[in-house]
Amino acid sequence: MFEQTMSLLLSGEFICPIRYPDAYRYLSDEAHQKDVTAYLTRIGRKLSVTGLGGGWYMSFDQIGQDQRRSVRDEFSRIKLDLRFLVEFFVKAMRASEREEFYSRGDKIEAHALMAAIDSNPGLRAEFQALATVGRSSGSDGKLKSNLDRQLKYLRDEGYLVLANPEREIYLVTGKIEYLYEVVQFLMGIDGIADDVDEEGPTTPQMF
Numbered sequence: 001m002f003e004q005t006m007s008l009l010l011s012g013e014f015i016c017p018i019r020y021p022d023a024y025r026y027l028s029d030e031a032h033q034k035d036v037t038a039y040l041t042r043i044g045r046k047l048s049v050t051g052l053g054g055g056w057y058m059s060f061d062q063i064g065q066d067q068r069r070s071v072r073d074e075f076s077r078i079k080l081d082l083r084f085l086v087e088f089f090v091k092a093m094r095a096s097e098r099e100e101f102y103s104r105g106d107k108i109e110a111h112a113l114m115a116a117i118d119s120n121p122g123l124r125a126e127f128q129a130l131a132t133v134g135r136s137s138g139s140d141g142k143l144k145s146n147l148d149r150q151l152k153y154l155r156d157e158g159y160l161v162l163a164n165p166e167r168e169i170y171l172v173t174g175k176i177e178y179l180y181e182v183v184q185f186l187m188g189i190d191g192i193a194d195d196v197d198e199e200g201p202t203t204p205q206m207f
Contacts, residue, residue, distance in 0.1 A: 001026040002035060009036070009047070009058040016055035016174025018105060019161050027056045051181060054104040055174030082186070085159070085179060087130060088150055095123050102172045108160065110168035114147055 005023040008015055017024040026032050027047075037047050040058060048059040089102050095116040102108075117123045124143060130150060151170060154160040159179070160170040 002032070005032075005036065006039060009040070009056070012058070014055045014057045014158050014173070014175040014178060016104060018171050018173040019158065019175075024056070050174065050177035052104075052177045054177045057178070081157075082183070084130060084150075085154075085157075086183065087126075088154065089176075091123065091126055091130070095120070102176055104172060104174045104176060106172045107163075108151075108170040108172065110147065110151060110170065114144060117147070118143065 001022065005015070005026050008020060008023055013020070015023045015027060027036065033047060040046055041061060044061050045058050046061040047056060049056050092108060092113060093101060095113055096108075097116075117127050127150075128143060128146060130146070151160065155162060155170070158175045159173055161173060163169050163171045
């Protein structure tokens with residue numbers, strides 16, 4: 001399991017019990033954590049985990065000039081997609097009449113979500129507007145096509161897994177915890193690109 005887990009980490013994957021249960025169980029063992037850490041240390045990386053413990057990922061061990069450049073690029077990408085990511089989950093929460101934001105293991109049923117959106121003209125307009133946000137552009141303008149494209153993007157980015165293809169039931173992964181942390185970090189910082197370039201971030205990055 002060491003090789004499979006290392007392969008996931010080195011490719012930038014986020015290991016949580018929803019998306020990669022075997023690798024997550026492997027990393028839950030302290031001895032295995034030490035083995036992985038020993039390997040990552042040799043290449044200037046370290047094993048990091050979200051504050052809530054829902055997912056493991058690889059981050060820089062130290063931030064030098066080259067690493068700052070990579071971190072700055074990663075933050076630029078995150079900031080570009082952040083509006084879509086946050087707005088999708090917020091709007092889905094409203095459509096589903098949830099009182100709390102999504103967390104690891106929560107379900108999103110595409111058919112139920114589609115029905116709720118379609119019955120509410122305001123939400124319908126908001127989800128249609130999301131079609132042009134981030135990488136969700138290029139759809140045919142139909143609500144179902146837009147929603148399918150948005151859900152696919154969230155799967156590709158590791159925030160959802162398709163647990164039941166027939167019923168189109170998705171599960172939220174532990175990467176949602178990393179999103180929380182990034183949002184909180186960015187909310188407390190002005191001019192993030194300059195800060196990262198000069199000093200490096202105060203929160204770990206997935207690399």
